[in-house]
Amino acid sequence: MERPLKIEEVAEMIGATVPHTRELCRNKEIKAKKVGREWVIYRKDVEEYMGISTTEEDYKRELYIKELEQKVKHYEFILSTVKMSLNNINGVIE
Secondary structure, eight states, X not given: OOOOXXXXXXXXXXXXXXXXXXXXXXXXXXXXXXXXXXXXXOHHHHHHHTTOOOOHHXXXXXXXXXXXXXXXXXXXXXXHHHHHHHHHHHHHHO
16 A cells, blocks of 8 residues: 655645645545544545546556567667677678
8 A cells, every 4th residue: 555645745746835735635625534633645636636547547558658668778779789780790891
């Protein structure tokens, strides 16, 4: 389970003051629970408030894109290595 965010972290994320963020929590505009003197707020609830939805499908898509980006970088490295080798061979032949 993810760690809850501190009220200061949430305020920074949404670009608000800490008192205003507390007010949003009290008014249930941001889903949060009060435990003692502290608010328990999870990132997904802040993202929901901000209109950012992260579904499992979105997460899988982003992960797939990152994997493809890594493969492209790997193939670019191999291609540059082959080009350098061909240039070296061409230099020896001439």
